[in-house]
Amino acid sequence: MTTAELVVDYLHTLQERGMERLPVDEGARAILREWMLAAKRGIHRPTAPASRPTTPTSEAPIPEKQNAASDDIAHYLRSAYKEEPTDTYREQENEQEEIPFFRPGGSNAEEVWSNFTRMLPTWPPLRHLGTLRPGCILPYGDRTADIMFVGDAPTYPDEAEGRPFAGAAGEKLDGMLKAMGLTREQVYLTHFVKFRPAMPRQTTNNRPPSEKELLFSGSIVELEARLVQPKVIVALGVIAARGLLRMGDLPLTAYQQQRGQFCGIPVVVTHHPSYLLRTNDLTERRKLWEEMLHVMEMCGLPISSKQRGYFLKK
Secondary structure, eight states: BBHHHHHHHHHHHHHTTTOOOOOOOOHHHHHHHHHHHHHHHTTTBBOOOSOOOOOOOOOOOOSSSHHHHHHHHHHHHHHHHSSOOOOOHHHHHHHHHOOOOOOOOOOOOOOOHHHHHHHGOOOOHHHEEEEEEEEEOOOOOOOOOOEEEEEOOOOOHHHHHTTTSSSHHHHHHHHHHHHHTOOOGSEEEEEEEEEEOTTOOOOOOOOOOOHHHHHHHHHHHHHHHHHHHOOOEEEEEEHHHHHHHHSSOOOOHHHEEEEEEEEEEEEEEEEOGGGGOOOOHHHHHHHHHHHHHHHHHHHOOOOOHHHHTOOOOO
């Protein structure tokens, strides 16, 4: 049995004893994420040596407190991870490009957010790509919001104003939020890639982030989702949808027809607010608004008859 399988067996034991949630530190979480990615690539972690003490079986006493269980599993993960990989695993691992994980650390949410803000602007894996501009556009809004909006990457207005969803597209988003009875301060606004993608001789022109830029930014957005714990994530545009749901190079309509999740949180896919700058079609605006009504329903927000009638033909 592999080390990962032993850990899963232990987690099942805790679940059978009625434990539904198990907090772990960022180091242990990162190891779990790496195992998951390795499994997707067909790479297996080595089996644990027979002499190594394994995780408790169903006959072993289970810690009474979740914190004790958390400390135990976190310690075990760190110990197991130090095992020397086999030659086969090392060869396979070297063939794959390492996808970095953003690990700001912290003993509580406040410390993690503080480290997040301090470390992200100069985080080496993204800065060393050499494809992103230097200005980091940090998220904005309520860090405990029920709704988390995710765009693809900052644009020229975002970079110029130093905030997400600025300029004309941002005004459209503000209008959409106002129609929902909300403000920017009541939701969480972020981009999947926090730096504006660079281009030769770039002025006000923009480009969507590359697949590599999305992959390297994935753990950052994952951390945000786990800290905010919204009831729903709204993917604004197809690039944000691809980054969150990882279903390939599908068009927006295909993503809208799927019911996906990110970190266990439902994802609603809709147009980027800039789309409203390009169309005055009442039918298209109504479709977008119906998606926002669905988001409001998922969050238990009150919806008036006037709101339900927005963008309907008279």
